[in-house]
Amino acid sequence: MAHQAHAYHMVDPSPWPLTGAIAALLMTSGLAVWFHFHSTTLMILGTILLLLTMFQWWRDVVREGTFQGHHTPPVQKGLRYGMILFITSEVFFFLGFFWAFYHSSLAPTPELGGCWPPTGITTLDPFEVPLLNTAVLLASGVTVTWAHHSIMEGERKQAIQSLALTIALGFYFTFLQAMEYYEAPFTIADGVYGSTFFVATGFHGLHVIIGSMFLAVCLLRQIHFHFTSEHHFGFEAAAWYWHFVDVVWLFLYISIYWWGS
């Protein structure tokens, strides 16, 4: 059997970058076809392909790390850099929407009535459901830290319970936010207020759902004994992402819900 003289991971040839790229092509051109020809087939096909690609690619990463032992310390360092850089790119993504919000709200145009919130907009009370949402996400930050310490201390049952609680809090946030969206007295079409509100909080909600899915995968892996007390980077990456989602919400709450009301 051939042995490598370095600690890095030379991956096996994989079809998933190609299928992922085609999925992106199908989703984007499918979007255009939906807009102009009212057919969703291409877009749905692209989405299915994307989901298949994500499942199989990440399944292979778990196999390479947990079952084949390829995630040596230098490899893990690279994965850490990767996750940090990805989260940084997401920070810039949200920065754009915050820029848009402050651009419109700091100097409200005459068309809006020269004030913020604009004339005719009934804002949501920041001390009702939005405050509960803040408490829910902050609590989930505590439970995910509890889960991390449980994993590090080898407390299997506590790790499973605290991780499950974190996910439950994430779902509770999503449920509350969905209810708020349904009951809101304004829509995305209500001028720049509606646009900035729903695009910023909407993308945040999508990230909560993504974060919850990531944590759910970690829960399954913890149940199946994948994590050790020394090596559990998948969980750490999920926890970093979850804290990022929490911090974005805090900025949203302070800026849009509270200052902007």
Added chain:
Amino acid sequence: METIRYFKILISHVHVDCFFAQGLRPGVPAESPAMVFATPTKVVSEAGSTVEYLGTNRVPDLQRLFQTSDGVPIHLKRGVPDKLLYRTTMALTIGGALYCLVALYFAAQPNKK
């Protein structure tokens, strides 16, 4: 049988050879084993790692499976389920790409009004 067992329990501390012929050993142990009718309820913290919580650890078996040096790439190493999923994905990829090119060709045609 019970009388014999009772007798054995009474004299269990004495060397058995005195009372039985050469080579004949009591088949029944001198003391009957404690009878257990149900697994006693244990507090998890007392039982330690021996108590199962949500399944057994299959990681060592999977490590053995994925570390066989058969030259099969990681995305096919589990055999039939991997192959099926790969072929379905690739079929959708190739088929989807062709469908996309056809759709874009027709979309690019000028609209005759």
